[in-house]
Amino acid sequence: MPPFEVPEGDPFGPHNLPYGVFSHAGSQERTVGVRLGDHVLDAGAAARALGSPYASLLARPTLNPLLAAGRTAWSDVRRALTAWVTVPAHQETVAPFLHPLSSVTLHLPFEVADYVDFYASENHARNVGRIFRPDAADSLTPNWKHLPIGYHGRSGTVVVSGTDVVRPSGQRKAPADPAPVFGPSVRLDIEAEVGFVVGVPSEMGSPVALDGFREHVFGLCLLNDWSARDIQAWEYVPLGPFLGKSFATSVSAWITPLDALEEARVAPPERTHPLLPYLDDSGEEPGGYDLRISVAINGHVVSEPPFSTMYWTAAQQLAHMTVNGASLRTGDLYGSGTVSGPEPAQRGSLLELTWNGRDPLELPDGKRAFLEDGDVVTLSAWAPGTAGVRVGLGEVTGRVVSG
Amino acid sequence: MPPFEVPEGDPFGPHNLPYGVFSHAGSQERTVGVRLGDHVLDAGAAARALGSPYASLLARPTLNPLLAAGRTAWSDVRRALTAWVTVPAHQETVAPFLHPLSSVTLHLPFEVADYVDFYASENHARNVGRIFRPDAADSLTPNWKHLPIGYHGRSGTVVVSGTDVVRPSGQRKAPADPAPVFGPSVRLDIEAEVGFVVGVPSEMGSPVALDGFREHVFGLCLLNDWSARDIQAWEYVPLGPFLGKSFATSVSAWITPLDALEEARVAPPERTHPLLPYLDDSGEEPGGYDLRISVAINGHVVSEPPFSTMYWTAAQQLAHMTVNGASLRTGDLYGSGTVSGPEPAQRGSLLELTWNGRDPLELPDGKRAFLEDGDVVTLSAWAPGTAGVRVGLGEVTGRVVSG
Structure with missing residues (x-):
């Protein structure tokens, strides 16, 4: 041909x-x-x-x-x-x-300036709440429906698809342990996400409104926010995730321009809480994207998270990230947060898929509570395009190697 | 002359x-x-x-x-x-x-790669614990004495001394409020810190040991980690500070090489808990620095935090930051965390100095619970040098302007 x-x-x-x-x-x-x-x-x-x-x-x-x-x-x-x-x-x-x-x-297709990771899937946030705070009255924290929760990650360890990921070592401590122990993470996980790539910078002190999204954001890609759950659990109170995340974040080698995804735009889920004006997208064009993600371990599909279920849109995340006057730079990257749909087979992390290891996955090559050395994790996705032709996102893949 | x-x-x-x-x-x-x-x-x-x-x-x-x-x-x-x-x-x-x-x-003297902020002063961490968790049995979180807590900040909004700081707007919600409100922060604060500047990069997957500190770190500077306490309080659970910090971080225009501070090296405070080997500096050269910081608002000195009281050293922070295999890049910047000594007049933030606004400072131009528009905050410092001659650190100053 x-x-x-x-x-x-x-x-x-x-x-x-x-x-x-x-x-x-x-x-x-x-x-x-x-x-x-x-x-x-x-x-x-x-x-x-x-x-x-x-x-x-x-x-x-x-x-x-x-x-x-x-x-x-x-x-x-x-x-x-x-x-x-x-x-x-x-x-x-x-x-x-x-x-x-x-x-x-x-x-790696661009020089990453700042990297921010959000937490925008209600299903994911509720699953995490149920797993870690089973006695709480609400599985969401009180702020969750009022703002897109996010935090800064390490831009220097954003790597291109295909890069091996070395299993991180660090401190972990089970609640019953008298003191922390050190060693390779035994709860290495993935988070299936979509990353948004900022093109046009903004001035410090000048927030970017919801309708500035398409002027500032060039495109998107698949993103795997590798996570060491045991390191994260011990370190993250009170200042958030640090070493449990900073060892590696993988992105696709291909950045899909927003212009290729016009047919995939969809309205986000119905808002259950009133939003402050800077986040209120009820009068805006549809801010969601209908991206059908697939998560495979060693070639075996374990989940199919639907991006259209994300509560917070990328435009809302951009507006929130800059509402305090923080500037944007060319190459800023922000992740959507783990994409999890309402169904068990739509969860975007092993934490959720195995319910914190309680229900291991049955793979052709054995059970998996969390990742083992040698495991290859591949995220792929497609979006609806014109005349029924799919728009493919570049895959993001990575193999776990021992440290 | x-x-x-x-x-x-x-x-x-x-x-x-x-x-x-x-x-x-x-x-x-x-x-x-x-x-x-x-x-x-x-x-x-x-x-x-x-x-x-x-x-x-x-x-x-x-x-x-x-x-x-x-x-x-x-x-x-x-x-x-x-x-x-x-x-x-x-x-x-x-x-x-x-x-x-x-x-x-x-x-701004260098291109900032990643910016990390730590939380290394025991006095500061205990003050914060007493203010926000008055009923807790211990004012420190359980992990505090086992690892230097840190998180990533926004490198794109690190600015040089002298840059005006626009008062950030954002969401805040008092516990009794039914819903968050939006507006300019009413609890704008400073954090007096020391920033460390990484020169020599490291490979992903290769931790930097305690004794690698002087090979990788070029020098240090004063750093003001401006903080909007009301924005931070509402947003920071569960993923840590984000918009409450990301609007601006000021650094001195002058980077002092470590070689100029040999006489200022001191042993850190006695360790009250055993440390894991990668953090155990008992056999290392003194990892602390005797820096005498001064915090002034509109020229009036409000605090004199002693850097020698920091529990975690910059070498320990570097070892921790990389122990999971995270790489370093030239231009990485990491802040010590707020420097607070044991005495009330040695506290490095208004949060602590005014005990969360309860005890406003009496300044010549009026009371201050938190910063007002027009306030100029200046951090300065010196370290002991050879033959009694002080080594000055470049000041870091900034004026608050309305948004």
């Missing part, structure tokens, strides 16, 4: 065109690539060959220049790329710059 | 030589400067004029290249700078590059 033709219904057809950064075998030189089927287009080289002005945004070692360029440029570049891979005259010119995915190395 | 002569006992004499980044009036060009008395030496220009190989580290718009160069280079550069400002033959060459501090603009 000629390289520009993708199979009917391919979720990475010309309707998608996610962005990444790649290098050729044996080369240190990184450049922006655009995925088409199982190929990657060297977008900078193609732009140069066509004399396109976008070469200055695409012939670069990270996506940051493109991210910073803003929504008009994002749309223009996407329109150009679509033409390059679909119009025969352009195809002929750019064909030499289309490479099989199997022949290239994919890299 | 000729520019190379500083008054007897000046805390910014040639025994100190902190590093910053400055520009001349009307110029956008930033370059590394070294403070001598009330002058700044254009270190890159001086290096070039002398044909020094260190020009490549000093004629740069941030300290990051110098930070990344490592301890041997740090010592060599410091030795060279000391000669340039003290040896007459060199003085003659570099004199044209010595500018009055009043004639230059100081900038």
